Amino acid sequence: MAAHDALKRFLTSVIGRKMLMAVTGLLLIGFLIAHMSGNLLIFVSPEAFNDYSHALISNPLIYIAEFGLLALFVAHLASGILVTRNNKLARPVAYQADEYAGAPSRKSIASSTMIYSGILVLLFVPLHLWSFKFGAYYESAADPGVRDLHRLVIEKFAHAGYVAWYVLAMIVIGFHLWHGFGSGFESLGVKYRKGLRRFGQALAVVIAGGFTMIPLLVYFMGEQP
Ligand code: HEM
Incomplete structure (x- = not known):
């Protein structure tokens, strides 16, 4: 009971919610690094990409990983909304001018638009799953029984509008990570360090x-990226 009360107190406090937002956000960045690295196999060969995806989907542990990912996503979203609402309640009248104070303030376009870039990710992820995870099922001709996800990716990114949407979404996600990584560590009590912040920004650019x-090279270089 005492543990339950402590957890309740933690999750209803601003710092508790910020810490939850930080831990879940940093773990989601871990997923993005893995997902991006795996996706780059598309530039190695169709088989490399399809075999990698097959190894992931055919592993029974995938259900646990997917459940964990969903839980991280929901917890990150909920804590993000609650922290934003709390910030708004603490300052019901917004600043008149949205000026950037310059150093040592860490306020930036990325930091003051976190909720909006977050909403775009919320829109992007279900659409993305609809296109790929639940999209057309092609069977690989070279490897019967293996899903030809390579073909699906090439097909989707043959459309300019689709490529533009992905590029836009990736830039916005980049902005979210630009601020998220460094401020996540700060919420967890790591002292502000320029190097850590710069590392997070570089990571955002790499991710x-x-x-x-992927969409750009597939579109401009055709079938063989
Ligand atoms: C060019 C960029 C991307 C490509 C080509 C891509 C490709 C794919 C493909 C092919 C799958 C299906 C995997 C399968 O069913 O085995 C997938 C799943 C997924 N993608 Fe992406 N992805 C991209 C970007 C992103 C981004 C930016 C996010 C998150 C913000 C994301 C989140 C996910 C999630 C959550 C899944 C489901 C994982 C699972 O349930 O196992 N993807 N992606």
Whole structure:
């Protein structure tokens, strides 16, 4: 009972929610690094990409991983909304001018638009799953029994509008990570360090850049990216 009360107190406090937002956000960044790296196999060969996806989907542990991912996503979203609402309640009248104070303030376009870039991710993920995870099922000709996800990716990114949407979404996700990584560590009590913040910003560029390369190269270089 005492543990239950402590957890309740933690999750209803601003700092508790910020810490939850930080831990779940940093773990989601871990997923993005793995997902982006795996996706780059598309540039190795169709078989490399399909075999990698097959190994993931045919592993029974995938259900646990998917459940964990969903739980992280929901917890991150809920804590993000509650923290934003709390910030708004604490300052019911917004600042008149949205000026960026310059150093040592860490306020930036990325930091003040976290809720909006977050909403775009919320829109992006279900649409993305609809297109790929639940999209057309092709069987690989080279490897019967293996899903030809490579073909699906090539087909989707043959459309300019689709490529533009992905590039836009990846840039916005990049903005979210630009601020999220460093501030996540700060919420967990890691003292502010410029190096850590810069590392997070570089990571955001690598993740968003790696993802963006896929639709662009598939579109401009055709069947063999
Ligand atoms: C060019 C960029 C991307 C490509 C080509 C891509 C490709 C794919 C493919 C092919 C799958 C289906 C995997 C399968 O069913 O085995 C997938 C699943 C998924 N993608 Fe992406 N993805 C991209 C970007 C992203 C981004 C930016 C996010 C998150 C913000 C994301 C989140 C997910 C999630 C959550 C799944 C479901 C994983 C699962 O249930 O196992 N993807 N992606």
